[in-house]
Amino acid sequence: MSETGVQLAYLAAAVLFILGLKGLSSARTAVRGNTLAAVGMAIAIAAALLDAGVLDWEWMLGGVVVGSVIGVTAATRIQMTEMPEMVALLNGFGGVASALVAGAELLGYWDAGLAPDGVVATAIVLGTLIGGLTLTGSLVAFGKLSERITSAPVVYGGQQVINALLGVLLLLVAAIVALDPLGATQEYWVLAALALLLGVLLIIPIGGADMPVVISLLNAYSGLAACATGFVLDNAALVISGSLVGAAGLILTKIMCDAMNRSIGNVLFGAFGAVGDPAAAGGGSQGTAKSYTPEDAAVIFSNASSCIVVPGYGMAVAQAQHAVRELANVLGEKGVRVQFAIHPVAGRMPGHMNVLLAEADVPYEELVEMSEINPQFPETDVALVLGANDVVNPLAREPGSAISGMPILDVDRARHVFVIKRSMSPGFAGIQNPLFFNDNTMMIFGDAKAVVLAVLDAVRSY
């Protein structure tokens, strides 16, 4: 295939990626969009094979087969509740793949005794740095999401100073390698090791509930790493695709930060939710919360005409989405209008709640965004809060708390509020929630799934 032919194939792939992402603008066209993007990828791979020749086809085929088996197995077996973990791992794999390609190219230059020009050398350094950092950062995020390591922020004295010093050292070594890519061979491995180390240290202090931001940001990094590799190989397909992914990650990062009214700096370096956080000290107990039974709930539900369910991470942990769907069905049969209110940062990744409820066959028309559903709460008979806390905390409307200014779902304005929760423990922000003590709030303590099933039984037999 001619050079021009290869480049045109890459262009076709890039166009298909853009059309694919465009398809994601509606649930109706999304499957087709994903297929278009996959076709684009197939074209790009075919062009690369024709471009590269099939010299070492055993290695190529071997790699593709191994990767495909792992990829298909993971993608078909994974539970929807585990999606954040899967995306975290994919971020890391994308990062390390780009870093390995950058490293392989440098090894080639070393072997040939040829120095890459300044742009390529810089791109190799950036690809290694960003890709390496993305790998270990993503592995830590994966560990926190799957509770293999503590999801609480890990903080220690001098943490930020140590990280800053390591960061400066990393940039210094990076500059040395970029200026003398042939001579600074040992420095290159130091650079790789520092990038891997910094990835761990930067994500360790970030708490579990801030993972939506972290995953989005690492998503952007994996795109930027691919971009850098595109500069190494002088390859337009990599530059364009990496840039698209970088844009996607950055937009999601911004949306997640806005939804918490926090800056990206605060999320990354604030160790939000750490034990002993001074912000957590405010607001102690404010009276007594009233505990009710599922039977009490059944009475209220059976006399209601409208209900808004507010799911949170607790629903995911308890795998309660199917039970909730059942309850919504039964209430629907009794003439209650049921909708779901989705806060952007509910759960552990962007769109987490939507995927879980879609899995449980909740029609997506019933999943309503925050700005759209908030005006409806005052006319709603029952709000059912399911394992959500900070996203429904009315303290956010007042100044002086850790979550002040954070947009929340106005559940407290509904006529009755049921909160299903395991205990009175505060949410991630570490502050008490006055919602639980309101006159119109009824607490039902227990595992989200168990309680919902009990309510379901009670409603059925009411």
Next chain:
Amino acid sequence: MLADPAVALTVLVLSFFIGIEVISKVPPLLHTPLMSGSNAISGITIVGALIAVAADGPMIKTIFGFLAIVFATINVVGGFVVTNRMLEMFQQRKDDR
């Protein structure tokens, strides 16, 4: 193709703006599939990995390239398959009605 780094930078910046425009229109409903789908797209590094393995070089370079192919393929295949799985859940509901 991008012989002049300025050309590559132009391509980078313009595609970034396209990315911002297109992705801003993705509703929150589909943010999870957007992430897994963009992970699949960032598996484009497989193109670089294939080229790295194909070119002459020492064994360690081939091994690096091989590992890159494995990881990038996981992203491409795993990303597209899991995204499809999720999106079909969203679409099914429409068909039922």
